[in-house]
Amino acid sequence: MPDDPGNFPEPGFLLRSWPLGRHPAEVSVPSSVGEPRKSYDVPVEVPGRVPPEGPRAEEEARLREIPRVIGQLGKTYIVCETEEGLLLVDQHAAHERVVYEKLRRSMEAHRPEVQQLLMPLELELNHRDAGAVMALQEELASLGIEIEHFGGNTFLVRAVPALLGQVDWETFLSELLPEIRMKGMSQGELLDRALKVMACHGAVRAGKHMSMQEMEGLLEELAAADLPQNCPHGRPVTKMIRYREIEKFFKRIV
């Protein structure tokens, strides 16, 4: 588990745990401030995926470029410069997208990256959640969460998905359990709902300071994502304010 006390792993952590078994150097190289931007030229192929066309294709192509990071706004947005203008990136939505795709690939490869805990984590659950955990022990294990009944409403977490560094496990389970105990869902739906909750908890939160290096690393990972435009819940990840708009406002052009 990373030493960082926050919920954002140290730079490179996500790359090191890249689930497809590629060496990080093949996937991405850290960019430096002020260097010319470069495009991400190792697109990740998804079997059966049809590339979008028209404006959506343009938007995607733009997101494959790694913009220059200017800095952080309100501890929530990454402010970037591109050839077209000012790009705002919602840090949580972007990271959620990145973590979600990594988790999904990891699950699809049937080898979720699991982190065995040296000291098991003791959890005291309410009656309802305790019942759900006992009923769903197998499903939880398939998600990389190894949890054991200790007696009463007490449980021991023995292993966690490697991508979920330091989540608040009680809050996490209280959101995860209602999603996966719904009846009538296919295995695929159940997995997808669980991954969304996991991605949300594993992603850097709004209100957290990010270093230039962390922001640059996140944008590189976002550029490599399959669907960088939206977070798994469908919220937008980026907002472009074009030079044309800005120039019009400042009456630099009419």
Add this chain to the structure above:
Amino acid sequence: MPDDPGNFPEPGFLLRSWPLGRHPAEVSVPSSVGEPRKSYDVPVEVPGRVPPEGPRAEEEARLREIPRVIGQLGKTYIVCETEEGLLLVDQHAAHERVVYEKLRRSMEAHRPEVQQLLMPLELELNHRDAGAVMALQEELASLGIEIEHFGGNTFLVRAVPALLGQVDWETFLSELLPEIRMKGMSQGELLDRALKVMACHGAVRAGKHMSMQEMEGLLEELAAADLPQNCPHGRPVTKMIRYREIEKFFKRIV
């Protein structure tokens, strides 16, 4: 004359040449990156000036706060963070406003800050400009521009306004002369037109890299200006993109 080869004087140059005879320390102190923002608490009193009311007063009050500089966008805009949101500042318009007010005060105090040149600057003018310079020698001197006829269309510039560091004098005169040779203008109108041309040429241009220190220094000076909202030609100096707008776009609020 400053040693800086560009047309933006080194940090503090404008403050050192502050025409009201105050010590720079009384006027402003340099801010550092990451320090909490502070308000500019030495407002410059203009005799007879009525403070605005309503939304304009609010906008002015906002401009008296010195925002945190995030960085520079497209070598043209200063990107800042305020409590309300993202503030874009047009670097040229902002500096033009600052230089214009300094020049105007300097003129009104009847002691324009003049820089004697060690080596006079030789200018070869076209016939029309040469005639205008000869006719307007006195007006030019009152603006701090001491220019002497050398023979034919050749002139020597012997002294320049201290605030106009390294302007391109031929371009500058070709813009200034038509402004001040118009008939039927009052002395006040003539002066104001001349000051606007001077401010434009003395201000940092779009497309010029500015350091964090230069951007912070400029915002401090802008906060101290009488009319920080607009450049002398009436173009806007700042554009605020409120957190509310940004949050709505990213669906953080509905």
